[in-house]
Amino acid sequence: MNSPDETDRPHRRIRSFVLREGRLTAAQERALTELWADYGIDYSPALLDLDAVFGRTADRLLEIGFGTGDALAAYAGAHPDVDCIGVEVHRSGVGHLLLKAQAENLRNVKVICHDAVEVLEHQLPAGSLTAIHVFFPDPWPKKRHHKRRLIQPAFVERLLRALKDGGELRLATDWQPYAEHMLAVLQTFPALKNLAGETLYVDRHSERPITRFERRGQRLGHGVWDLAFRKHASA
Numbered sequence: 001m002n003s004p005d006e007t008d009r010p011h012r013r014i015r016s017f018v019l020r021e022g023r024l025t026a027a028q029e030r031a032l033t034e035l036w037a038d039y040g041i042d043y044s045p046a047l048l049d050l051d052a053v054f055g056r057t058a059d060r061l062l063e064i065g066f067g068t069g070d071a072l073a074a075y076a077g078a079h080p081d082v083d084c085i086g087v088e089v090h091r092s093g094v095g096h097l098l099l100k101a102q103a104e105n106l107r108n109v110k111v112i113c114h115d116a117v118e119v120l121e122h123q124l125p126a127g128s129l130t131a132i133h134v135f136f137p138d139p140w141p142k143k144r145h146h147k148r149r150l151i152q153p154a155f156v157e158r159l160l161r162a163l164k165d166g167g168e169l170r171l172a173t174d175w176q177p178y179a180e181h182m183l184a185v186l187q188t189f190p191a192l193k194n195l196a197g198e199t200l201y202v203d204r205h206s207e208r209p210i211t212r213f214e215r216r217g218q219r220l221g222h223g224v225w226d227l228a229f230r231k232h233a234s235a
């Protein structure tokens, strides 16, 4: 596998993450070496043939910033008919998911260890996804860091390009100002219909398990805001 930084250009864009490569467990290191051929997709700035990658034609879900991958693994296990692609920059989380995918014998999971912005820009074909999940993206609470937030108009344009007509975008955050920012950004896209209607936020999706990050927020007394949008056919 190549590293998330290998394709750095001299003038880097503002990123939504800071790579802090903490220590990987021996099992995670082993997974990244031994299981990459089964589950990994190397980043390269070339469009993927997803039918060839998965060996079939199917509905496809993308989860961006999956952390340890528990939500993605749960979804993949519950939906063997859906191909699931996870994108995460931290190798420890990727290793964690690979181990889980092997332990649960998940055949419908593939992982890309790279910046989702570039993956969407270069690797994922237009209209190739039926759903996109972005759960608890880093909130970047300080004003001077707001530009690092993943959910911005240019990023949503990339999401919309990758999403099929009728495809769903689901997001969650435990930071109210970020939830409001997400809503404000998403509502500017006429192609997106808010599935919550006038209540603006949806109930927690029954298929979204509580992740480690969310549990931490709960301990700190944070609320959770879930958002769900559908792309119109007319977009």
Ligand SMILES: C[S@@+](CC[C@H](N)C(=O)[O-])C[C@H]1O[C@@H](n2cnc3c(N)ncnc32)[C@H](O)[C@@H]1O
Pocket: 016, 017, 064, 065, 066, 067, 068, 087, 088, 089, 090, 093, 114, 115, 116, 117, 134, 135, 136, 137, 138, 139, 150, 211, 212, 213, 214
């Ligand atoms: C706050 S954590 C939440 C993780 C997980 N979704 C959860 O709910 O536990 C945000 C994750 O997004 C990842 N991330 C941030 N920006 C990213 C990007 N541009 N591409 C891929 N992953 C990204 C981070 O590495 C981090 O693991």
